[in-house]
Amino acid sequence: MTRLFNDPAAFADEALAGFVAAHRRWVRPVTGGVVRAGGTPAGQVAVVIGGGSGHYPAFSGLVGAGLAHGAAVGNVFASPSAQQIRTVAKAADGGAGVLLMFGNYAGDVLHFGQAADRLTAEGVRAETFAVTDDISSAPAAEHTKRRGIAGDLPVFKAASAAAEAGLPLDEVIAVAAHANARTRSFGIAFSGCTLPGAGQPLFTVPEGRMAVGLGIHGEPGIGEEALPSADRAAELLVASLLNELPDGVDAPRGRRAAVILNGLGSVKYEELFVVYHRVAQLLEEAGVTAVEPEVGELVTSFDMAGVSLTLTWLDERLETLWTAPADTPAYRKGAVAAPTEPAAAAEPAEGAETEDVIPDATPASRQAAETAAAALRVIAATVEEHADALGRIDAVAGDGDHGIGMLRGATAADTAARTAHERGAGAGTVLHRAADAWADRAGGTSGALWGTILHAVGDALGDTERPTAATVSAGVTRACDEVRRIGGAQVGDKTMVDVLVPFADTLAVETAAGARTAAAWDRAATAATTAAAATADLLPQMGRARPHAEKSLGTPDAGAHSLALIVRAVHGVLTDTTGEN
Template sequence: MTRLWNDPASFADDMVEGFVRANGRWVRRVSGGVSRSTRSPEPEVAVVIGGGSGHYPAFGGLVGPGLAHGAAMGNLFASPSAHQVESVIRSSEQGRGVLLSFGNYAGDVLHFGAAQEALRQDGVDCRTVVVTDDIFSAPQSQKARRRGIAGDLTVFKAAGAAAAAGSGIDDVERAAVLANARTRSMGVAFTGCTLPGAEEPLFTVPEGKMAVGLGIHGEPGIDITDIPSADGLAELFVDRLLDAAEVPEGATIKGGRVVPILNGLGSVKNEELYVVYARIADLLTEAGLTLVDPRVGEFCTSFDMAGVSLTLLWLDEELERLWLAPADTPAFAAGSVDSSALEAVTMDGGYGGDGEWGEEAELPASSEESRKAAGVISQALAVMRDAIDAQAAELGRIDAIAGDGDHGIGMQRGTVAAAEAAMALGGQGAGAESLLTRCGDAWSDRAGGTSGALWGLILKTVGSHLGDTSPATAATLAAGISAAKTAVMDYGKAKVGDKTMVDALVPFADTLAARVTAGESLAEAWRKAASAAATAAEATADLMPGMGRARSHGAKSLGTPDPGAVSLALIAERIHTVIAASVTPIPSI
């Protein structure tokens, strides 16, 4: 278990602070993560990586000459928000374009994608290569849906080396794509991981058993087997990774050249890894492969998880040159980097600063009616916070069955941030739109992950329909929620039946719109809509997942409702109590 922390809620921030102070030769702190503290004399394509915290040395430990230029670092096991990613990009880019690279997880895809779009709108050539190395997370026929684990390193290194060599954005992107196409990984775990302050691990493995195909965010394994000997584990790894279906196009086993990376996931000792590696080296050599620059150690961890993964990077002439090129970072080094020509970066703070969303800021003009509506919204956000806080453990429990177990924690972070921002903004005279927009940003930033992105989008979309100067009527609220439903489906690409929050959001929005149109009071329409959401959330127990991390675990999720749908239904139910008790009559709320 994790033993040392101050406040679990601030663990990631405290960790980044200590990391930067210990590694100032390589990194400086910027809003949303870290960026290089030096730069080469000539501008380079910026390689910006990132993801949730809890995976050190991924991601901040891989920032330095010859590798990444910046790392967006989210909360524990939660993707950084779009605002945080954008901040790191703007603090790292040098005018030659930006390559974003990260593991293929829904929250990362959403947030990095939104940041990329913001940069493109400002004329910055910003591109993305998503890492998909985990062979157990999807079949070869659906390899684009595979998630990224320790193979992140090979893709980041190829891109960083190409950038350091002065390549343009086209060639940096091509190098990253090639490295991803030629990287394969699989992992096993003997125990789950426990987040700071948590009483239980995100998942458990039966005594004497091993989970095969685990994820680095605490996702349970695809299969459970007996724990083999060290040689037996080596044979399992090599057999699976050398399966003909997993040998990359253009690569061959006989006469091929590979970089083997044996990765400890948190609490497996290096001595144990070396015992496993001895047999891996024999097996790969006997198969006809030449081993190039083997790496054994921790490269992508999962807090205190007892687990191991093996990655193979299948080399061609270009990838071998890029892999062996000099690099110097806090956690990874190759060759010898000439640091004499590096220039110190004097800018600080990063794009957007580190301020809180409720701080004093200039607000648009607002009408008295809109300010009253904002007061009711603030009350609603407070009861949302309390409702989620009471159910966070249960939401985490159902999420852990086929996901990573952090849905309750993420929703806690988001609702607390939104409620705090609302309280501050209400005292400053914010109208409904301004309050919801800033609360949406606060939720997204603090929570990260898929839920943070989607709930931030919901609040901001509803706010845009309510405005700051118009009465907040039942009709405008229903229209805003209907628009939020569409925005969520467009943004996350989920549809009804995929076993996501959309399964509860659609009946909620549609019922509310229909009942308001029929002339019912907002309180009555909301009550019926909340009931429809609750019924739909319960029915997700019978669905097979089509999106998100639970998709990899298929039937394991049967019999358990989707946590995102459950939390949405819970929130809808609790908000009804505020609407029903509001002293502000309809049509304004």
């Protein structure tokens, strides 16, 4: 377990600060992550990678010459927010565009996509690319649904080396796609990981057993087997990867491959070498030449005891990119020019934010802002009360961090809402500030979706008019539409959408029938509670829980359950502030 920490909520920030203090020769801090100490050469495509904390040396440890130009770092096991990614990308931009790269997880897809949209609107061309190397997370026919694990490294490396060689953005993207298409990974674990401050691991493996096909966020494996010897583990890993060859690789014999045997946190280097001894034999017997293999901790998961094997099937171009020199805090090969010492530790102008100005608001909207701030305060208290239970629900088939992420987001939103209200903001601005704070602090899928919900309701309320039942309902309906648009989920997929849709629909029907705000909200909250309970009978079709669908039967979706708890709690605020029963 993770033993050395102060406040668990501050763990990721403190870890990043310590990392920077130890590696100033390579990196300098910017809001949301790090960039190369010497900056990006003018005219060079900037490769910005990122993801949640808890995976070192991914992602900050891979910033430096020959590899990434910057890394956006989120909270523990949570994607960085769109704002964090945007800030890092602007600081890394060398004028030739930015390629944002990440593992294929819902939160990362949402936040990196939003960041790319914002950057493009600001005149910085930005494209996204998700790595999909884990063969256990989806069948080959659905390879776009696969998650990214240790195969992140060879794909990041290929794209970064292409950028270092001066290729334009479109060609760098093509290189990333080619490397990803030829990369496959598979992992096993013997115990789960424990997050800072948590009293128990995200998942457990029975004594004498191993989880097969695990994820790097503590997602349970797709099956269990008896605990193997080192040789048997190597045989399982190699056989699994040789059983699925990429298009263009007809047979392994005569092929060359980049090989990564990755330790996930608690398996020591000597153990890895024992496993790799057999891996090397098996690959040689299959006629595969291992090119500059890597054995060590490259993408970790705190204290998880496990290993994964990655093969990237090389052609002449990919081999050149794989063997190209790199010099980063955690990954080095060959010889590159010495990094330039940073001129100062201060953040660059690109990372500076504009002056914080509260828009004008009418007295009616400021009064409504008091209700909005009270609702955010109750939301934060409700999430805090249920955070542990939400984590346990999420851990059944996911990674168990839903409660932690929701608590970070709701607490930040509460603080932002209170501050904006005290400065005289209207209802719309209070909700917008809360939305930005929630998304920025929580990261992950829930951060992106709750930021979207609060923004949409804030748009409907605005800063001038006194909110009516109709405007509140319109805002919730808009929020529902936006969540479905950006998240891609539909009713029946076992997500928060299964609650948000009936809540929004019931609110709209009751409001149209003439019900006042609190009464309409009461009936909608009841519909939400019923819908949340019904998700226990569904199989997840999206997100990290999808590969473990059967395990979640009988358990409601954590996001759906938290939404139902929140809307019920908000009803109490509406009753108190409007005087309705």
